[in-house]
Amino acid sequence: MTHTWTAIDFETANADRGSVCAVGLVRVEEGRVVDRYSTLIRPPEQVSFFSRHNTAVHGITAADVVGAPTWHSVRDRVLEFAQGGALVAHNAAFDMGALRQACAHTGQDLPALDYACTLALSRRTWDLPDHRLPTVCAHIGHDITQHHRADADAEAAAHIMLAAMRGYGTTSLPELVRAARMPLRKAEAIAAAVVPVLAAPAPPRAAATEDRFSRWQQAAQAPLPEPSPDADPAGPLFGRTVCVSGDLAAMDKPEVWKRVAEAGGRPAKNVTKKTDVLVVGDSDHGGKTSKHRQAETYIAKGQRIDIITGSELMARLGMASA
Structure with a gap:
């Protein structure tokens, strides 16, 4: 599925990569955005507290995710949405780490996944003062008005990848990474595991104080x-x-x-x-x-x-x- 790929962005509740509290997905086929999906997530129980640092960035609190789906079901939705294609993210090491760590916390398996990083791609493609998501979006003419919302950041990553494809004159992800001389990475599969039942986590105010x-x-x-x-x-x-x-x-x-x-x-x-x-x-x-x-x-x-x-x-x- 070299012409189909999905841009992804996670927000996390705290410094633990697996404390996923929101995800945004944008699927691209044949150079066009064809579908979008986003949701808040109840983080895995053992890492479910919200730190003041993370909330200050994305604005999501524990109260916001009370009625949200758990990672158990969202993990299935993410894989179903991606349809076996590669994943794309700005600073992909973070988002792939979040995906893998969340599955590790819940004992769920994860297939091997190809992925590409638009941050690394941007550094190789455009000479800019910095390569933060808003800076690159301004350069390519994509209006990102809600930075640090998972859906907005996934949309931005998708448009950065599409802009790079136009710049290099390519039509697929493998062609693009070859033209940019950067590899298409692969995250190895992880097996399902039995996760012990843990005591309820400390209330968020313990971390705050x-x-x-x-x-x-x-x-x-x-x-x-x-x-x-x-x-x-x-x-x-x-x-x-x-x-x-x-x-x-x-x-x-x-x-x-x-x-x-x-x-x-x-x-x-x-x-x-x-x-x-x-x-x-x-x-x-x-x-x-x-x-x-x-x-x-x-x-x-x-x-x-x-x-x-x-x-x-x-x-x-x-x-x-x-």
Whole structure:
């Protein structure tokens, strides 16, 4: 089904990729949008709390999904809608990770799926100040008015892919990825599994009232993800060691580390002689953090370290900062 593919976008309730709370789907056949589907989702029980960071981005709350279908049924709808064709997403590593992790939480199987990333494609196709979804949409003339709504973002990814096809003079996804010299990726199948019944999750307010010190402790103990082998080598963070200092408004540190790893970067918890990028957020005292000062010491000795803000990191990741 090389002429049929589906653009997809997930929104999540919290930093866990499997906490899917909305999905948007746009199917394209023979270069034309032929169908659309979107729904809110009740996230899997073990990851069903809504973090303030994620709600601030997409506006979805726990109350909004009370009557929504569960991932058990939505997973079937997604696969039925795609009809065996490839999936397309802007920063596809995130959306494919959400799809796989949600199935892992619920013990559902998932077939092998081909997919392509419009973020990586955009970087190879258009010379732009950044390659966030709104920036690329403005360049191709697609009006995206409700960024971070799953249906709107899936629609945008579909139009980016179609614009690239016109630019390269191709008519199918395989032809396009060959012309752009970027591979069509494949997510391996996962088998169904028995998921133990878990106790009811803590109420959302427990996360909301969690103090900064507790969050820091959790981040310090969290493992660092490995750089994705599917990342775009042309991406601005590919192969670079990235450290975060302080709190970022857009997301917690473990989520930042996942995003950096998906972009092919190496997340790090401390500033060292290997550090390439330091992302500076808010500190508890309002001044420079110890990591910031350490980076400046290395810079004074001749090491190149880019010191950037959270908003600049979002731009490098191809994401909006709000």
